[in-house]
Structures are given as C-alpha cells and as structure tokens.
Amino acid sequence: MIPVSSHGKPSPGGLSEPEQRTATRLCVETGILLLQHGAESALVETVTRRLGLALGVERMEIAILANAIVVTSLSERHCITTVRRNVDRGVNMHMVTEVQRAMLDVEAGRLDVTGYEARLAAIRPLRYPRWLVSLMIGLSCACFARLAKADLPGCGLAFVAATAAMYIRLFIAQLHFNPLVNFFVSAFVATSISGQGVLHKIGAKPEIAMATCVLLFVPGFPLINSVSDMVKGYMNTGLSRGMGALLLSAATCAGILLAMSVWHLWGWL
Amino acid sequence: MNLFLGLLENMVLAAIPAVGFGLVFNVPRHALIYCALGGAIGRGGRFLLMGTLDMPLAWATLLAAAAVSLLGVYVAQRMRAHPKVFTVAAMIPMIPGVPIFKALIAVAQMQEKGTTDELLATALQSGLTAGFVVAALAIGLAVPGLLFYRRRPVV
Numbered sequence: 093m094i095p096v097s098s099h100g101k102p103s104p105g106g107l108s109e110p111e112q113r114t115a116t117r118l119c120v121e122t123g124i125l126l127l128q129h130g131a132e133s134a135l136v137e138t139v140t141r142r143l144g145l146a147l148g149v150e151r152m153e154i155a156i157l158a159n160a161i162v163v164t165s166l167s168e169r170h171c172i173t174t175v176r177r178n179v180d181r182g183v184n185m186h187m188v189t190e191v192q193r194a195m196l197d198v199e200a201g202r203l204d205v206t207g208y209e210a211r212l213a214a215i216r217p218l219r220y221p222r223w224l225v226s227l228m229i230g231l232s233c234a235c236f237a238r239l240a241k242a243d244l245p246g247c248g249l250a251f252v253a254a255t256a257a258m259y260i261r262l263f264i265a266q267l268h269f270n271p272l273v274n275f276f277v278s279a280f281v282a283t284s285i286s287g288q289g290v291l292h293k294i295g296a297k298p299e300i301a302m303a304t305c306v307l308l309f310v311p312g313f314p315l316i317n318s319v320s321d322m323v324k325g326y327m328n329t330g331l332s333r334g335m336g337a338l339l340l341s342a343a344t345c346a347g348i349l350l351a352m353s354v355w356h357l358w359g360w361l
Numbered sequence: 362m363n364l365f366l367g368l369l370e371n372m373v374l375a376a377i378p379a380v381g382f383g384l385v386f387n388v389p390r391h392a393l394i395y396c397a398l399g400g401a402i403g404r405g406g407r408f409l410l411m412g413t414l415d416m417p418l419a420w421a422t423l424l425a426a427a428a429v430s431l432l433g434v435y436v437a438q439r440m441r442a443h444p445k446v447f448t449v450a451a452m453i454p455m456i457p458g459v460p461i462f463k464a465l466i467a468v469a470q471m472q473e474k475g476t477t478d479e480l481l482a483t484a485l486q487s488g489l490t491a492g493f494v495v496a497a498l499a500i501g502l503a504v505p506g507l508l509f510y511r512r513r514p515v516v
Contacts (some may be wrong), residue, residue, distance in 0.1 A: 183387065186389045189443075190389070193441055218390075224384065228384050231381060232377055232382065238370075304458075306458075312382065312456045313449055317449075324503065345452075348466065
C-alpha cells in the first residue's frame with residue numbers, strides 16, 4: 093500500500109519533488125501514447141492512473157479532452173499538473189498492447205521508474221507492409237461482396253477496386269495529407285474502378301461490387317470508440333470521435349458522388 | 362442443412378475481413394487469430410439468432426457482440442492486453458457500412474435534386490439502421506464492463 097502522510101511530515105515511502113515530477117511526466121506520456129493510437133478514454137484513464145499509483149503517487153487525476161490530456165499527481169499534499177496536446181497517429185493496437193504491458197510490469201514490481209522510461213522509449217510501433225494490408229483489404233471487400241450475394245466476377249471487381257484504393261489510401265497517408273482529402277480521393281478511385289464493371293456489365297450484379305468496395309473507408313474504430321466513450325461517461329471525447337467518424341464518412345461519400353457523376357453511374361441507391 | 366451451410370459461409374466470410382482490418386489497426390501478430398475467431402463467432406452468432414429466432418438486426422447484433430466480448434475477456438486475461446485490441450477488429454464484419462453510405466448519399470441527393478418521399482425514406486431508414494447497429498456493437502462490447510467488471514479493470 094502507499095503510505096499516507098499526516099500533516100506535512102514526509103512519510104517513509106513518499107516521493108520527493110523530482111521523483112514526483114518524473115512520475116507525472118511518465119504518466120502523461122503514457123496517456124498521450126494511448127490516446128494517439130486509438131485507445132478508448134476509459135482505458136487511457138485507468139492505465140494512466142494505475143501507473144501513477146504504482147510509481148508511488150498518492151492520487152492521480154486525469155482529464156481527457158478531445159485533443160489533449162491533463163494529468164495531475166498528488167503526493168505529500170503537493171500537486172503537479174501537466175498537459176499534452178494530442179496528435180492522431182492512427183489506430184495502432186500493437187502500441188496500446190505494449191504500453192499496457194509495461195504498466196502491468198510496473199504494477200507487478202518487475203520494472204522501476206528508469207526501467208519503465210527505457211521500455212517506453214524502446215517501443216517501435218508495428219506497421220504491416222503496405223502490399224499485405226492492401227491485398228488483405230481487397231480480399232475483405234471481396235468477402236463483403238460475397239456476403240451481399242455477388243457472383244464471382246462481382247467479387248473479383250470488388251477485390252481489384254478495394255486493393256487499389258487501399259494502396260492509394262496508404263500512400264497518400266504517408267505523404268501526410270489531411271485524412272479527409274485522402275478518403276475523398278481514394279473513394280473516388282475505388283468507385284471509378286468498380287464503376288467500370290457497371291459500364292461494361294461485368295457479372296450479373298456489378299452494383300454490389302460498387303457498394304462494397306468502399307467499405308474499407310468506414311471508420312469502424314472511431315465509431316465504436318465514440319459510442320463506448322459516451323456509454324462510459326466520456327461525453328466530450330465520445331462526441332468528438334463520433335463527429336470525426338461522420339466527417340470521414342462524408343468525405344468518402346463526396347468521393348463516391350463525384351465518381352458517380354463523372355461516369356454517369358446511378359446504380360446502387 | 363441449408364442453415365448450416367449458410368452459417369459456415371457467414372463465418373468464413375466474416376473471419377477474413379476481421380483479419381484484414383486487424384492489419385489496418387496494427388493488431389499484434391499473435392492476436393490476429395482471435396480477430397478471426399471473434400469475427401466468425403460474432404457474425405455466425407448474429408446469423409443464427411436472426412435465422413432461427415427471427416430476432417431483429419440490432420438485438421441480434423447486441424447479443425453477438427456481447428458474446429464475443431465475454432470470450433474476449435477470457436483471452437485478454439491470458440494475453441495480458443485489453444480485449445478491445447482484438448474485439449473491435451472482430452466487430453468490423455458487422456459494421457453497417459453500406460447503410461451509412463446509402464444514408465449520406467441520399468442526403469446529398471436530397472440537397473441536389475430536391476426531397477422526394479423515396480429519398481427521405483432511404484435516408485431515414487438507412488441512417489437509423491446504421492445508428493442502431495453501431496450502438497448495439499459498442500454496447501455489446503461494453504457488456505463485460507457493465508455487468509461483471511464494474512469497479513475493477515478487466516486486465
């Protein structure tokens with residue numbers, strides 16, 4: 093247990109000010125890493141709090157805003173508060189797993205402050221190769237087409253369109269374009285490719301391929317995080333995540349509509 | 362027999378997208394198998410609930426998501442990682458993607474060509490379906506925390 097001091101007398105296990113400062117900084121960096129890589133607010137808050145308590149802080153208060161995190165640590169009746177701005181780095185569950193495991197090691201006493209700092213600095217986010225992701229997403233959209241009762245040429249069409257679109261999406265993302273621009277352009281490409289199937293009458297129902305090849309643009313993670321944040325009482329992050337997901341969907345929709353009017357396709361509505 | 366074949370097809374066709382989107386979410390390699398299993402169980406469960414009990418889409422989705430999430434807790438505690446690391450990717454095959462875009466396109470059409478009964482019906486119907494199913498997925502995933510892990514963390 094963490095010793096509680098009585099009236100200013102330093103408790104035997106209490107933190108000195110530099111120690112408390114280090115602990116607070118590590119906590120806020122942990123929180124921001126989780127937030128940047130798509131963890132839901134409840135997870136960000138609990139991991140950050142548990143880390144602080146494991147590092148010897150008496151009490152932790154964490155406020156999560158739409159694009160920042162505020163951490164206050166209380167020790168020996170002294171508060172230290174610090175803020176970090178959040179920049180979205182894209183969903184990365186490998187990062188979330190590694191950070192949480194490091195926290196669990198601190199909690200279990202297998203890692204001390206310096207060990208944790210080194211561990212955090214050593215984590216390199218996992219990225220799957222672009223060609224593999226594109227091919228698997230193509231295959232996924234072909235499966236969606238099949239689930240929507242498309243025939244074999246239809247599934248093939250969805251596969252080609254989705255693979256190409258995903259490759260372009262990852263390429264544009266690497267150039268640091270705004271995701272909205274990225275989704276707009278990639279959705280235009282996806283619909284343009286699958287639209288050729290409708291124009292040239294490939295298979296029995298090429299319209300299904302047109303509808304399913306854009307499913308790779310559905311912001312599934314932000315949508316689910318949005319609702320679970322709100323259910324767990326984090327209204328502001330929930331609303332902002334939901335609005336972000338809606339905007340991405342709208343950008344995709346604009347790309348689809350542009351392709352439809354360029355190629356004169358009004359198939360799947 | 363027909364039901365069984367349908368179930369099998371649904372499960373296989375759901376497992377592949379779950380892994381595909383697992384790659385997009387950078388799920389650690391050893392957890393990808395749980396994405397596949399979760400995707401298959403979720404979509405298969407929903408198929409069964411709707412096929413045999415005639416359950417409405419949103420309720421069937423809620424139960425399927427809750428089942429995957431409860432199994433996910435078991436795996437997560439052994440893996441020492443939060444269950445959402447792989448359960449969200451497992452939900453992707455049940456995300457109502459086509460209704461979301463249908464609703465948005467219908468809204469854009471209403472702005473462009475004027476509101477007709479047909480467009481308004483499409484926008485409302487698809488938008489509501491999308492909203493209810495997404496809510497069902499997220500609440501279903503939260504079920505272990507809401508019912509069993511109320512004041513303690515899952516991992």
